[in-house]
Amino acid sequence: MPRRGFLRVAVGAGAALLMLPLQALAALWNRAAFEATTRDAAVQGLEVKSETPSQEIEIVAPDFAENGAVVQVEVRSRIAGTEAIAILADKNPNPLIANFMFSNGAEPSVVTRIKMAETSNLQVIVKVGDQYYSASKKVEVSLSGC
């Protein structure tokens, strides 16, 4: 490779790395899980081997959502040592919607708005060390949001 070409490539790669903060590099996007097209494949992508249903996970979402493009969801885990909360919609084209990781005094709780393709179960998977706990809630959707 001509020297100038190599330098340009090296500088380009360095600049690309500088644009990402270190924390983002450490938590690179889980492509396998997010591009999965079934709920089971998404869960596998998250490296969840088995989940235990838990009453200590609270999901606040509407029973009936008029517009699937904007469904507000509130999730709270009361399980001590909760590290991460993943939100999935079983029947979405890509079921995994988001995975939140908490540290340094962040409460294991989030409110966000998601898209839902059709009536399905909203599922939450909570990570506590190498254990996983889950809860779900059915949301009826009249207008698809995907």
Next chain:
Amino acid sequence: MRDMKMRAQFKDGITEVKALISHPMETGRRKNAFEETIPAHFIQLLTATVNDKIVLEAQWGTGVSKNPYLTFYLRDAKVDDTVRITWHDNRGESGTGEVVVTQG
């Protein structure tokens, strides 16, 4: 840079952080008026810090709604601390917003 609205309020020992990020969150499945597929354009990584210490790291797919909304809660933040949110999308774009914690 894309717009981000943020608020952080300390009340009863807990700081509630709310953020509204301006972003299209395109799934890559929608079509425009000419039946052409609109390319995927969505936030993949989001990081929140308090005084530069990470408190929340999120990975998102295309299922988060357009103009994402997020609320989270902090036990150890105090009035006058700085909360910063940074995101990166699948096209290499990024955005940052920050706000100072106020008494609620």
